[in-house]
Amino acid sequence: PTCLVWLRNDLRLADNPALAAACDSGMRVVALFIHETDEDVRQPGAAARWWLNQSLEHLSEALGAIGIPLVVREGKAGTVIDQMISEEGVQAIHWNRRYAPGERALDSAIKDDLQQRGFAVASHMGNVLAEPWTVATGQGKPYSVFTPFRKNLRQMHIDQPLPAPDKLASPIKSKKVDGDYQRPFWAKKFDGIWVIGEAGAHKALETFLDSLLDDYPQGRDFPAEEATSRLSPHLRHGEISPRQVWHATLAHMHAERGSHEAGEKFLSEISWRDFNYHQLYHREDIANVPMQEKYAGMKWEHDQQGLVAWQEGRTGIPMVDAGMRELWATGFMQNRVRMLTASFLVKNLLIDWRIGERWFWDCLCDGDVANNPANWQWVAGSGLDAAPYFRIFNPVTQGTRFDKGGDYVRRWVPELAKLPDKHIQDPANAPKDVLKKAGIELGKDYPLPIADLKQSRERALERQGSL
Ligand code: FAD
Numbered sequence: 001p002t003c004l005v006w007l008r009n010d011l012r013l014a015d016n017p018a019l020a021a022a023c024d025s026g027m028r029v030v031a032l033f034i035h036e037t038d039e040d041v042r043q044p045g046a047a048a049r050w051w052l053n054q055s056l057e058h059l060s061e062a063l064g065a066i067g068i069p070l071v072v073r074e075g076k077a078g079t080v081i082d083q084m085i086s087e088e089g090v091q092a093i094h095w096n097r098r099y100a101p102g103e104r105a106l107d108s109a110i111k112d113d114l115q116q117r118g119f120a121v122a123s124h125m126g127n128v129l130a131e132p133w134t135v136a137t138g139q140g141k142p143y144s145v146f147t148p149f150r151k152n153l154r155q156m157h158i159d160q161p162l163p164a165p166d167k168l169a170s171p172i173k174s175k176k177v178d179g180d181y182q183r184p185f186w187a188k189k190f191d192g193i194w195v196i197g198e199a200g201a202h203k204a205l206e207t208f209l210d211s212l213l214d215d216y217p218q219g220r221d222f223p224a225e226e227a228t229s230r231l232s233p234h235l236r237h238g239e240i241s242p243r244q245v246w247h248a249t250l251a252h253m254h255a256e257r258g259s260h261e262a263g264e265k266f267l268s269e270i271s272w273r274d275f276n277y278h279q280l281y282h283r284e285d286i287a288n289v290p291m292q293e294k295y296a297g298m299k300w301e302h303d304q305q306g307l308v309a310w311q312e313g314r315t316g317i318p319m320v321d322a323g324m325r326e327l328w329a330t331g332f333m334q335n336r337v338r339m340l341t342a343s344f345l346v347k348n349l350l351i352d353w354r355i356g357e358r359w360f361w362d363c364l365c366d367g368d369v370a371n372n373p374a375n376w377q378w379v380a381g382s383g384l385d386a387a388p389y390f391r392i393f394n395p396v397t398q399g400t401r402f403d404k405g406g407d408y409v410r411r412w413v414p415e416l417a418k419l420p421d422k423h424i425q426d427p428a429n430a431p432k433d434v435l436k437k438a439g440i441e442l443g444k445d446y447p448l449p450i451a452d453l454k455q456s457r458e459r460a461l462e463r464q465g466s467l
Helices: 017-024 046-065 077-088 101-116 146-155 185-190 198-219 232-236 242-255 260-282 293-297 304-312 318-330 335-348 353-363 371-380 395-402 407-412 432-437 453-465
Strands: 002-007 028-036 070-075 090-096 120-124
Touching (some): 002 077, 017 028, 017 090, 017 120, 028 046, 028 077, 046 070, 046 185, 046 232, 070 077, 077 090, 077 101, 101 120, 304 335, 304 353, 318 335, 318 353, 335 371, 335 395, 335 453
Parallel strands (some): 002 028, 002 090
């Protein structure tokens, strides 16, 4: 008999409860990954897909070493599982839970169907610190505000991560991963930036804890410093579990002196991820439906030209352009820059947050079903614990605060590199002779701003204030 482990956003050996349970079953174990074509499941964006394909190669090798073949197929999940049942003589199936409404509906339909047909099916918790329904307010309700959620989570018992399974007693020889290997060609340029796979994820965590954690509370806001963990694409694909990150951070805090505050800050950021999964689970379709009902009545602009300028990093606002170009070139963007580029789209251009969310989804290696929409709703003001509508980021002021020396802008908008620090965040207001000396003709070498920050701010305040 064979035990099937259906892997999804959990592409790792260690701390993988579904895999551990399958290995404990005493049966031969086959792992399955499905490029799902079910309409209920959100297709990964192009950048995440690029990551996924490589992550599967690493996973296949690591599973092969302990005697588990990885089969990669494309199709509707129920159909592919049925094929596996007949090809491999499957009797039991394990998976780790996922939380988007469509995914839950699909998984529970498959589970019911298989159980009715006499198969043993078990789902496990592998992708969050705590199940969304176990963290509740004093009244037993879901949280809508982050701080009390985080405090509650911090008090909860989080189980220690599980070790990777040992080599199986009756290993199966692994074949090369079959299935779709096409990489989106534009993502090829990411080659060499990331170390994909479980080992790469642990290396990133180790480097972060050893060299960056102490400066994290200050450094995390400064995009040029690259002071954060860069774990998000690894977490997105489950190459490392939040529980592993949590306990490694706690262990580091207990072993080292002086890094407690920094460690707590990092645990708090990690808790945002669980908070967003909490929202994904409890609220209606957060990628499409504003969490605050009144935002359903928001009137958005149809500004195709503005949208394309934003996507291509040609808005004439240096921090926005730097961020959008970093995203396009690396599949990543630092958090503060994500906030201010998103804010520029939603507030200054008044373009629907869902359109921006989809662009990020397609371009981010970490494009995540909970974190992406929840953060967009935070920026748009339609989230439950969101930035209040009257607090509108000014990307020029943000640039002068968080990229004072202009290093980040110079890296991604090289045509501005020769501008002095004082003017690099706001070339539109630089004196003519300064621009000339830096070799820049506005409107030719670098765009004039596509929005007047002051006027567009007033327009956004008016539009949102009247909801
Ligand atoms: P670190 O600062 O090192 O944080 C460690 C981990 O904590 C992150 O990997 C992430 O899992 C979690 N975390 C940190 N900040 C947040 C946050 N605000 N919300 C949720 N989790 C957080 N994150 C994604 O993982 N996927 C997305 O698709 C995504 N889309 C975003 C869209 C917008 C508009 C904004 C403003 C933020 C988005 N984020 C998203 C959150 C955040 O920007 C990234 O998680 C973070 O920049 C990743 O870098 P890091 O791993 O170095 O972060």
